[in-house]
Amino acid sequence: MPKIKMTSIKKKYDNKGEEVIHDFNLDIEENEFIVFVGPSGCGKSTTLRMIAGLESITSGELWMDGKLVNDVQAKDRDIAMVFQNYALFPHYNVYDNIAFGLKMKKYKRSFIKERVEQAAEILGLTKYLKRKPKDLSGGQRQRVALGRAIVRDAHIFLMDEPLSNLDAKLRIQMRKEIINLHRRLGTTTIYVTHDQTEAMTMASRIVVLNDGYIEQIGTPEQVYNNPQSKFVAEFMGSPPMNFLEGSVKGNQLMLDSGEVLGELSQSIGDVEKVDIGIRSENIDIAAHDTGINMTVNHVELMGADLHIHGNADGKEIVIRVVPSEKVAVNEQVSLRVNIDMVHLFDANTGKALFDREKVNA
Amino acid sequence: MQNNKKSNLKQFGFYLLLTILGILMVFPLIWMLLSALKSPGEIFAVPLKWLPEVAQWGNFKEALELAPFGLYIFNSTFTALVIVIFQFVLSCMIAYALTQMKFKGRTLVFNLILITYMLPTEATYVPSYTIVAKMGLLDTLSGVIISNIASVFTIFLLRQAFMQVPKDTIEAARAYGAGDFTILWKIMIPMSKSTIFVVSLISFVKMYNNYLWPSLIVKSEKNYLITVGLNKFFTSQGSFADKWPLIMSANVLSVIPLLILFIILHKWFIKGIGDTGLKG
Numbered sequence: 001m002p003k004i005k006m007t008s009i010k011k012k013y014d015n016k017g018e019e020v021i022h023d024f025n026l027d028i029e030e031n032e033f034i035v036f037v038g039p040s041g042c043g044k045s046t047t048l049r050m051i052a053g054l055e056s057i058t059s060g061e062l063w064m065d066g067k068l069v070n071d072v073q074a075k076d077r078d079i080a081m082v083f084q085n086y087a088l089f090p091h092y093n094v095y096d097n098i099a100f101g102l103k104m105k106k107y108k109r110s111f112i113k114e115r116v117e118q119a120a121e122i123l124g125l126t127k128y129l130k131r132k133p134k135d136l137s138g139g140q141r142q143r144v145a146l147g148r149a150i151v152r153d154a155h156i157f158l159m160d161e162p163l164s165n166l167d168a169k170l171r172i173q174m175r176k177e178i179i180n181l182h183r184r185l186g187t188t189t190i191y192v193t194h195d196q197t198e199a200m201t202m203a204s205r206i207v208v209l210n211d212g213y214i215e216q217i218g219t220p221e222q223v224y225n226n227p228q229s230k231f232v233a234e235f236m237g238s239p240p241m242n243f244l245e246g247s248v249k250g251n252q253l254m255l256d257s258g259e260v261l262g263e264l265s266q267s268i269g270d271v272e273k274v275d276i277g278i279r280s281e282n283i284d285i286a287a288h289d290t291g292i293n294m295t296v297n298h299v300e301l302m303g304a305d306l307h308i309h310g311n312a313d314g315k316e317i318v319i320r321v322v323p324s325e326k327v328a329v330n331e332q333v334s335l336r337v338n339i340d341m342v343h344l345f346d347a348n349t350g351k352a353l354f355d356r357e358k359v360n361a
Numbered sequence: 362m363q364n365n366k367k368s369n370l371k372q373f374g375f376y377l378l379l380t381i382l383g384i385l386m387v388f389p390l391i392w393m394l395l396s397a398l399k400s401p402g403e404i405f406a407v408p409l410k411w412l413p414e415v416a417q418w419g420n421f422k423e424a425l426e427l428a429p430f431g432l433y434i435f436n437s438t439f440t441a442l443v444i445v446i447f448q449f450v451l452s453c454m455i456a457y458a459l460t461q462m463k464f465k466g467r468t469l470v471f472n473l474i475l476i477t478y479m480l481p482t483e484a485t486y487v488p489s490y491t492i493v494a495k496m497g498l499l500d501t502l503s504g505v506i507i508s509n510i511a512s513v514f515t516i517f518l519l520r521q522a523f524m525q526v527p528k529d530t531i532e533a534a535r536a537y538g539a540g541d542f543t544i545l546w547k548i549m550i551p552m553s554k555s556t557i558f559v560v561s562l563i564s565f566v567k568m569y570n571n572y573l574w575p576s577l578i579v580k581s582e583k584n585y586l587i588t589v590g591l592n593k594f595f596t597s598q599g600s601f602a603d604k605w606p607l608i609m610s611a612n613v614l615s616v617i618p619l620l621i622l623f624i625i626l627h628k629w630f631i632k633g634i635g636d637t638g639l640k641g
């Protein structure tokens with residue numbers, strides 16, 4: 001029995017004509033760390049809020065622990081939610097903020113005290129228990145919000161972009177803390193973010209959303225190595241995947257400019273128009289003329305890697321090479337594409353034409 | 362440098378203006394207090410006399426002997442307090458429903474409430490009087506209280522304050538197990554306390570100073586509010602020059618509760634206003 005089961009869930013806001021979530025289907029198992037990722041406005045928060053019970057479900061079924069909860073109020077769903085803006089109670093101090101959920105359940109004072117102090121210890125908040133939220137830094141406020149969630153012993157954690165108000169350094173640190181917390185408590189978690197790096201680094205499974213549709217569900221590896229649509233390929237990974245336009249004829253992969261990239265190891269039949277996706281690590285600078293030429297626009301040294309940005313075939317391209325590679329801005333270089341690592345997408349539907357993982361297996 | 366001097370001058374001008382306005386505001390009060398201590402001859406002395414030759418503290422005693430001002434003040438304070446409490450409870454609940462609950466005709470309800478505010482109060486006297494009479498509450502303090510427990514002013518300002526409470530905060534409370542009543546009591550009200558405080562204070566003063574409507578309802582002396590009592594005192598003593606110090610003494614007595622209230626609460630007043638919300 002899955003921890004959370006969502007079948008054909010749809011959402012339409014009262015004040016808005018069109019549906020914002022279309023046919024959402026997902027099973028979440030106990031202890032999973034699920035990340036909903038997608039661009040702003042794609043419906044991540046809406047979905048999360050439906051799970052929390054803060055937003056009504058227009059149609060479809062939401063099951064938790066084998067119970068249909070569509071009509072169960074938020075306060076009775078036994079979830080703990082962490083909000084983007086922390087949503088602390090400004091008139092309570094840290095202790096009372098963390099204790100809020102326990103007080104609502106009418107636990108004994110001594111029990112509450114023990115739980116709160118334990119959580120404060122885990123989160124390094126012991127010194128700040130008497131402070132009001134306005135006297136805390138952003139990171140500390142987010143820890144209080146986490147504390148409020150973990151003391152409850154809730155069955156499900158829901159987090160809506162909890163780190164997006166923090167600066168980059170703190171974000172990375174809190175990311176680790178949340179992962180450690182999940183390891184320690186094992187609570188089933190749904191985490192919402194628009195940041196693909198967070199999704200890749202934190203998730204046990206990623207749900208990529210676009211415009212109210214699920215584009216793909218899979219582990220970070222699956223989503224990265226085997227994107228099912230051009231949208232996923234573009235959205236996941238940094239630097240983003242490169243795209244060239246071409247066609248397939250008799251298993252030959254050709255660019256629109258007429259250059260042949262190579263022969264595909266699997267037959268997919270002739271395709272008039274394909275989008276060819278190539279990750280930056282699967283393109284090299286060739287020693288000889290391959291016919292695919294790129295003008296270098298600029299070069300970024302990223303420590304272990306060198307990112308070379310340029311134009312090829314009228315497209316922006318980024319390639320990732322070893323730092324010892326010598327290239328100059330405005331130089332023309334020839335590119336060699338690793339044909340065994342390209343992803344092909346139907347130019348009309350954006351759907352992947354084959355599973356890269358299966359082919360390479 | 363130049364700029365600094367200019368702004369200093371500007372600030373000085375500003376403070377001067379405020380000081381003058383402040384003096385103008387308290388002047389009648391001071392004049393009242395001084396007059397209460399004068400002898401009848403001194404009040405109308407020409408040329409004008411600022412200070413009494415001998416402070417006539419006996420004026421207060423005499424005024425209290427002529428009419429039960431203590432009782433009037435108690436009646437006023439009591440009704441004003443009960444009214445404020447009722448207004449607070451009822452308005453909080455209405456404002457909560459108007460801001461947090463989704464129901465058909467929510468805007469309509471709010472607009473209807475607002476429209477009643479546009480009506481001149483005097484226009485409602487006759488129907489209200491009839492209702493109070495039918496309830497058998499004429500000449501009772503309950504009549505004064507019940508006819509004042511609904512306040513559009515309080516509802517409106519509380520609604521504004523409740524709308525300022527971030528949606529996230531309320532949702533967090535809901536997600537962590539709070540129901541409507543808890544959210545109202547533990548979140549909305551504490552987070553709107555400065556508004557509630559100011560509104561209650563204004564309402565209290567308004568009710569304490571209310572004259573016309575209570576004067577229509579209460580008839581017997583034991584139910585007089587201070588405003589009604591003062592007026593009756595004034596008419597019964599006549600405007601003879603020798604009674605003016607007594608009238609002034611009675612006036613001084615009547616403002617004492619308000620003065621005490623302000624002295625106790627003024628610190629709160631200032632703190633309350635600066636103590637809202639959580640800025641990121």
Ligand SMILES: Nc1ncnc2c1ncn2[C@@H]1O[C@H](COP(=O)(O)OP(=O)(O)O)[C@@H](O)[C@H]1O
Nearest residue numbers: 013015016020039040041042043044045046047
């Ligand atoms: N309360 C609301 N009323 C009407 N439309 C809303 C509301 N909240 C969100 N939407 C719409 O629903 C869509 C999804 O929003 P949201 O779930 O907030 O996206 P995300 O969290 O992925 O950025 C958007 O088009 C947004 O405009």
Ligand SMILES: [Mg+2]
Nearest residue numbers: 044045046160
């Ligand atoms: Mg969102």
